[in-house]
Amino acid sequence: MPAKKTIKNNYLKSIPGGVTASLGFTASSVKAGIKSSGAADAGLIYSNTPCSAAGTFTTNAVRASSVDWCEKILPAAGIHAVFCNAGNANACTGKQGEKDTAAIAAAVASTYKGKPGSTLVAATGVIGHFMPMDKIIPKIKELSGALSVKGGSKFAEAIMTTDTKKKECACEVVLSKGVCHIGGCTKGSGMIHPKMATMLCFITSDASIAPELLNPIVKHVVDGTFNNLTIDGDTSTNDMVLALANGASGVTVSSKNDLARFEEAFFFIASALCKKIAEDGEGATKRVEINVTGASTYADAKLAAKAVANSNLVKTALFGNDPNWGRIVCAIGYSGARFSNEKIFVGLCGAPVFKAMRPVAFEAKALSKKISGKSVEIDIDLGLGSHSATAHTCDFSYDYVKINAEYHT
């Protein structure tokens, strides 16, 4: 997995839009009255052509019933729809929660005369409350009726909680047999009233790809992107990434070269969505990217990158525009990643600050000014091997505490 990903080729191109940028996908949103704000709070993604689908799910042992629902089904062919609501997580709701998730899937599937198991379900919001089924079920027909190829953004808005902006992106990728598209949207770093952070991501493609080929790509890409994203180190009960490919482009992905290129495009989308979550992290004033190279193993690269990304001390220092490399080195030290005492290197916003276990002199004022920008890159070379990983996060400000301490019921 490359540490950085910028488009440096002629087969991959960023395009406007989100989940409906892929051919054959429509989406919509509705106001079901789940969010107390009255904003749109339920969305639907639909493909008339059945999709290959795969997903990755939270590792939290306390899980929402929607996570169980999707994990049981995926990977699979024959998927048509994804329903997602915001405002209620349907987690810690026992048997009733399971029933409600199944009932939502059945109601959505009935709109296209499909089986309940062809609809995936996701949820985000308050924990430990039963789903307001009396509000949701009557709105499903409206949701289905509103489906549109322009609906991607509406879906992306409906799933927001304390997100301050909608997060979507799309690309076009040239494969050996033609052009196909990948589009996605995500929500995250948000809390709702004031219970639980949740990261959800939906990625569509009009490529034709078998579930057993799509599945490892999703797992691999998520491992290198969303699994290296942290806002506050808390793993939610509801996290999931769902990918659907409907084949509407007529382009089949099966050769080794095409699979590699498709994965690269998929990584591009996932990585871009990751960065959007990081820059919209609760209370964030800047986005932070930690690029680790020179690791003995990929696991070591991840350990080091994630330890720095999770350090409250590093993140409060960045909020304070403080070039505090000692905290970065400390986090590498306790990460468990192996490094070379002679070759270890740390750079902050392009300036070397630590080398071979010793400080490197730098202009503190100039560096502090660089840190005060909208994004900060921390480069770490462990000096041992050729493996790399990137972690994504944001700084840690007063507003993180405010959002999480003062949002009272």
Add this chain to the structure above:
Amino acid sequence: MPAKKTIKNNYLKSIPGGVTASLGFTASSVKAGIKSSGAADAGLIYSNTPCSAAGTFTTNAVRASSVDWCEKILPAAGIHAVFCNAGNANACTGKQGEKDTAAIAAAVASTYKGKPGSTLVAATGVIGHFMPMDKIIPKIKELSGALSVKGGSKFAEAIMTTDTKKKECACEVVLSKGVCHIGGCTKGSGMIHPKMATMLCFITSDASIAPELLNPIVKHVVDGTFNNLTIDGDTSTNDMVLALANGASGVTVSSKNDLARFEEAFFFIASALCKKIAEDGEGATKRVEINVTGASTYADAKLAAKAVANSNLVKTALFGNDPNWGRIVCAIGYSGARFSNEKIFVGLCGAPVFKAMRPVAFEAKALSKKISGKSVEIDIDLGLGSHSATAHTCDFSYDYVKINAEYHT
């Protein structure tokens, strides 16, 4: 290791004082000009009788030279002194740092005509700066001359950084052959100008106990106390707990019963010092204790307790006096600890809030009022076995961010 520790017997008694509450120990402090505030910043603990000594050390791979110095020596007999300075961590200072630590030990040992290896060294403060040896070495004679049986508090004050109060305690324990004492002091949850948090703890006893018996007691007790303490999840480069026993009470600890009682007393001191660190955590408005019972293994109990103690979401909610049990349950869920869906139980300040994967109704206002007090207890029963563990932490307030973001050079 018991989950809670209050004195419920007639052989263990809390007494005033700290490291010099144990017979035969003296201590002192001096102003060496390392702290920019001009406050006392170096301290010495001394015993004329040679001590058995043992220690536990940071697991951070980036370590101060003082940590390396002590770990190389301990466990050992024949120890006479502990020198500690605040204001400079002597970490990331390479070969020069090692030389400086050895020179300090030699200078201290020369005051009592001992070998350098009979002096232990500890340091806390800014990382990546060389020790101001020109300031420290000339002060060591003064430090030695000032040694006094009343000096324990002065030592405890000299090692403070952003600690708002000195932290010491002592006890008397009746063993089969007589009475002995254990006294300790600690510093922690502090940052200095604005580099690195460090936890240091020094425990003395006038019991006579062989190093090979003292060592496992120290490791075991630290594992059940300081290793379950977290303020911000960052493991420092300089952490250590040092224990010295000089035998001045004339009471030998060797029988199984006496060892158990001595360990209980040692646990009592370590646990009390732990709580003092938690309540003085950076920005803390309240102390938080997480008691986990019913775990299949001690490892599971620790996992669950520490995950909750480390959760920024739990800690910001407690700062906001919010009875947000969802965040507690979420942290248990991602901790990796096994639990019974049928028997899991969570209590907050004595009120049941979650049982068998379902919410328990409670009076939110009344519970919020309880949480607004000076200490909060979270009780978690995993419903599987008989193992337990306690984690110590504090809430997470605006002032944590302030202290760590705005303390500029």
